[in-house]
Amino acid sequence: MIKSIKYSNLSPADADELQQCIHAAFGHVPFVQNHTWAQPDWTFIKYENGRVATFYNVVLRDVSIDGKKYKVAGVNNVITPEEFRGRGFASEILRATEQYLFNDLGCKYGLLLCADALLPFYTRLGWYKVHPTLYYDQPTGRQLYDSNVMLLSSEEQPFIKPESIDLNGLPW
Template sequence: MIEIKKYSDINDEVKMELEQMAKVAFAGVQIVKNTTWSTPHWVIMNRQDSDIAMYYNVVERKVNFDNTQIFVAGINNVITHPDYQGKGFASRTLKHTRDFIFNTLKAEFGLLLCGDELVDFYKKLGWHKFPGNLIVEQPEIGPIQWSSNVMLMPKSRISHYQEINLNGLPW
């Protein structure tokens, strides 16, 4: 069962469970450990009985695509619990929530950051690798260029942009 909830409405127990799943999933990933991340606005969970089989967060924000402000839904922490990996939970949930991103939130793009090993997975789901520069903010540093993969899911068509500035922390 897929649930879409405001992050602020999630109780502390569920937040702790999600944080623990993220801690396990990203245990050895230095870029994740060394980055300050945005607080999400939404949590999308796919439950199997009472278990959270997988989840991801959504951050809503206006970002600059080559100096044009565009509203995006930023996807982060796409995590499947180890007991449910390889069973299609992430694929089904991401496909199912496309309507939420584009029709409910009215985003023009979905945008996510991922490691090299996940680029092909997202491409199969209709995401496109962004070849340009991504600028993110980090406390005490200011704006920096993101050093990993950026994936875009367009609402209708993808245009050719050179730079995206998230106007804040990454998600």
């Protein structure tokens, strides 16, 4: 079963469980430790036998792409707890919720920031790598992101190869 939940409506127990998963997956990464991150707007969770088998978060934001604003689904923390890995659950949840992002949430694009090792995974799901200059905010000021940026286009939106993206806020 896959559920979409407003992040602010997560039960304290679910929020704590997801935070523990996030910390286990990314808590050791210096880039993650040294930055302030946006709070998600939505969480998508796949349950298996009543337990969280995989999940991801979405930050909804008007992002500037080559000077034009688009409502974007900022995808982050796609995590499958170790005991559920290798069963295709992350692919399943991303495919199953893709149209929700575009149709129900009204986003024009999906946007994620990811490590090199994850490029093939997201590419198989229809995401494509772009090479823009990408800016995001931090309490210390505006920052330049220097790693992988991927987009997912809705059926109504063309594939684009932006030169510049401004997240207009904290990264996700």
